Amino acid sequence: xxxxxxxxxxxxxxxxxxxxxxxxxxxxxxxxxxxxxxxxxxxxxxxxxxxxxxxxxxxxxxxxxxxxxxxxxxxxxxxxxxxxxxxxxxxxxxxxxxxxxxxxxxxxxxxxxxxxxxxxxxxxxxxxxxxxxxxxxxxxxxxxxxxxxxxxxxxxxxxxxxxxxxxxxxxxxxxxxxxxxxxxxxxxxxxxxxxxxxxxxxxxxxxxxxxxxxxxxxxxxxxxxxxxxxxxxxxxxxxxxxxxxxxxxxxxxxxxxxxxxxxxxxxxxxxxxxxxxxxxxxxxxxxxxxxxxxxxxxxxxxxxxxxxxxxxxxxx
Amino acid sequence: xxxxxxxxxxxxxxxxxxxxxxxxxxxxxxxxxxxxxxxxxxxxxxxxxxxxxxxxxxxxxxxxxxxxxxxxxxxxxxxxxxxxxxxxxxxxxxxxxxxxxxxxxxxxxxxxxxxxxxxxxxxxxxxxxxxxxxxxxxxxxxxxxxxxxxxxxxxxxxxxxxxxxxxxxxxxxxxxxxxxxxxxxxxxxxxxxxxxxxxxxxxxxxxxxxxxxxxxxxxxxxxxxxxxxxxxxxxxxxxxxxxxxxxxxxxxxxxxxxxxxxxxxxxxxxxxxxxxxxxxxxxxxxxxxxxxxxx
Numbered sequence: 291x292x293x294x295x296x297x298x299x300x301x302x303x304x305x306x307x308x309x310x311x312x313x314x315x316x317x318x319x320x321x322x323x324x325x326x327x328x329x330x331x332x333x334x335x336x337x338x339x340x341x342x343x344x345x346x347x348x349x350x351x352x353x354x355x356x357x358x359x360x361x362x363x364x365x366x367x368x369x370x371x372x373x374x375x376x377x378x379x380x381x382x383x384x385x386x387x388x389x390x391x392x393x394x395x396x397x398x399x400x401x402x403x404x405x406x407x408x409x410x411x412x413x414x415x416x417x418x419x420x421x422x423x424x425x426x427x428x429x430x431x432x433x434x435x436x437x438x439x440x441x442x443x444x445x446x447x448x449x450x451x452x453x454x455x456x457x458x459x460x461x462x463x464x465x466x467x468x469x470x471x472x473x474x475x476x477x478x479x480x481x482x483x484x485x486x487x488x489x490x491x492x493x494x495x496x497x498x499x500x501x502x503x504x505x506x507x508x509x510x511x512x513x514x515x516x517x518x519x520x521x522x523x524x525x526x527x528x529x530x531x532x533x534x535x536x537x538x539x540x541x542x543x544x545x546x547x548x549x550x551x552x553x554x555x556x557x558x559x560x561x562x563x564x565x566x567x568x569x570x571x572x573x574x575x576x577x578x579x580x581x582x583x584x585x586x587x588x589x590x591x592x593x594x595x596x597x598x599x600x601x602x603x604x605x606x
Numbered sequence: 607x608x609x610x611x612x613x614x615x616x617x618x619x620x621x622x623x624x625x626x627x628x629x630x631x632x633x634x635x636x637x638x639x640x641x642x643x644x645x646x647x648x649x650x651x652x653x654x655x656x657x658x659x660x661x662x663x664x665x666x667x668x669x670x671x672x673x674x675x676x677x678x679x680x681x682x683x684x685x686x687x688x689x690x691x692x693x694x695x696x697x698x699x700x701x702x703x704x705x706x707x708x709x710x711x712x713x714x715x716x717x718x719x720x721x722x723x724x725x726x727x728x729x730x731x732x733x734x735x736x737x738x739x740x741x742x743x744x745x746x747x748x749x750x751x752x753x754x755x756x757x758x759x760x761x762x763x764x765x766x767x768x769x770x771x772x773x774x775x776x777x778x779x780x781x782x783x784x785x786x787x788x789x790x791x792x793x794x795x796x797x798x799x800x801x802x803x804x805x806x807x808x809x810x811x812x813x814x815x816x817x818x819x820x821x822x823x824x825x826x827x828x829x830x831x832x833x834x835x836x837x838x839x840x841x842x843x844x845x846x847x848x849x850x851x852x853x854x855x856x857x858x859x860x861x862x863x864x865x866x867x868x869x870x871x872x873x874x875x876x877x878x879x880x881x882x883x884x885x886x887x888x889x890x891x892x893x894x895x896x897x898x899x900x901x
Contacts, residue, residue, distance in 0.1 A: 301736075308737040316753050424634060431881035433829040435836060436870045439856060443863055537742035544744050545833050549856070559745070560837050563752045571752045575745040582742050 367573035377573035388554035395477035403485025429483030435545035438476035533589030628890035635886020641879025658686035690846035705765035713773020721781025822884035825877035
């Protein structure tokens with residue numbers, strides 16, 4: 291297990307280095323130099339020279355790469371061109387909001403998804419099973435920002451039940467919770483579909499196993515067999531897909547946060563892209579990639595711990 | 607891009623004769639096929655089917671709710687919404703099919719190279735595939751857009767770059783699985799060239815799964831195009847895209863709610879159609895899943 295863990299973490303670090311090199315290379319494919327882009331039309335030769343010096347663009351290439359990696363390793367992601375604050379501070383300020391949104395969305399999606407998946411298995415090959423199947427596929431394929439817009443229109447504009455924008459008042463838990471309902475609904479719907487399907491499929495695979503047959507032979511009711519014996523094993527692939535899905539949740543969050551004008555990584559980076567605020571965009575991309583790699587690696591290790599067979603498969 | 611690749615890992619047989627019949631007998635696949643064909647017709651014949659010029663501005667008739675002259679109403683500049691939505695189908699399908707097409711071909715080539723070529727090249731390509739798929743898709747897309755500026759070519763480039771690793775991985779896995787097969791070993795013993803083995807035996811066997819994966823990715827790509835255009839980072843005005851029409855609707859959500867409602871419908875139906883079709887195709891072509899469904 292330890293050997294596998296070391297290998298897996300080393301791979302994640304290697305990928306992070308490749309990604310960073312790729313991002314560094316992107317600075318050189320920009321039409322025009324990054325300093326003029328960051329400054330935009332306001333650029334005067336003096337300002338440009340100052341910025342080029344500050345960004346280290348006048349240094350030799352290898353030393354630039356070295357500085358970039360050393361700075362990133364110590365958490366220095368550069369300075370926000372507009373607010374003049376460290377990029378890491380700007381990111382850390384809004385990151386908890388996105389994390390909260392993602393966790394809440396996934397949380398209720400996992401609960402509902404597993405429940406629907408179990409229902410489909412209990413009533414398998416009936417009309418309900420087929421209905422749940424179509425429903426899951428439909429939930430997967432509807433874009434989250436359309437759900438966000440429709441739910442915003444219905445529940446905030448027409449019915450006026452829930453707030454339309456923002457993340458609620460600071461310190462007021464009730465208003466923050468109310469502001470979470472619609473965005474987490476919009477992000478979660480897709481995941482109910484995914485998880486329901488996955489739970490159903492992996493459970494049906496488990497249903498033929500020996501220990502299930504034994505449980506049936508002992509005369510246990512079908513509900514007990516499904517919930518107590520099949521679900522335990524079927525839950526493993528769900529962890530995997532939830533971890534891989536961290537990236538896709540982030541995508542939904544970017545769009546949904548914009549629809550609800552919610553502070554977070556999504557509104558931060560889209561605003562930065564519009565203003566061509568280069569350090570913030572690159573810093574956020576790097577931060578989120580690192581975060582994503584941590585999540586995926588942790589999930590892989592967790593799965594390997596739960597199911598030793600996986601260790602051998604992933605080793606290849 | 608993210609999940610379909612995980613789902614199709616089994617070796618699939620080449621499309622059989624009954625596959626089409628199978629697809630059409632399945633109500634979900636049938637619905638998907640009808641929806642997809644409808645949108646393809648809308649996209650191809652947009653100039654004939656759209657009742658008005660989609661970019662003709664008529665400020666005197668702005669914000670008209672749906673009526674007999676304008677079935678889906680008019681927008682903030684008095685442009686006919688229905689015409690814009692029909693042209694939007696052309697933009698959505700044009701971009702998504704071009705981009706997934708290019709990505710499919712590139713993925714096929716890289717996957718074959720990785721699976722069939724020398725070991726070290728395989729290792730480099732796998733690291734490249736893994737690194738690219740480790741980037742959260744949206745973050746990568748936004749980084750590229752910042753560097754190159756928004757627009758349709760950037761959008762296509764972004765989609766190609768985020769899709770290729772998934773396709774490459776699939777083709778590589780298929781190639782590796784087939785390479786060890788007895789009949790290919792036999793062929794090699796007789797002295798067949800690598801080119802012959804790739805063209806005669808590998809290619810026909812790996813194309814089927816790739817087509818299924820491509821059709822399942824099209825809705826994801828349509829969503830990405832609409833989403834980025836909604837953020838004003840994809841297809842820019844005045845070209846109609848479902849995403850930027852939704853954004854126009856969002857800015858006048860209180861005064862003209864019909865705009866958001868009307869613009870969401872084709873987007874939802876289109877992604878739904880392609881997803882249903884992809885599911886139907888997979889069920890029809892993959893006997894393993896059929897077996898599972900029959901149990």
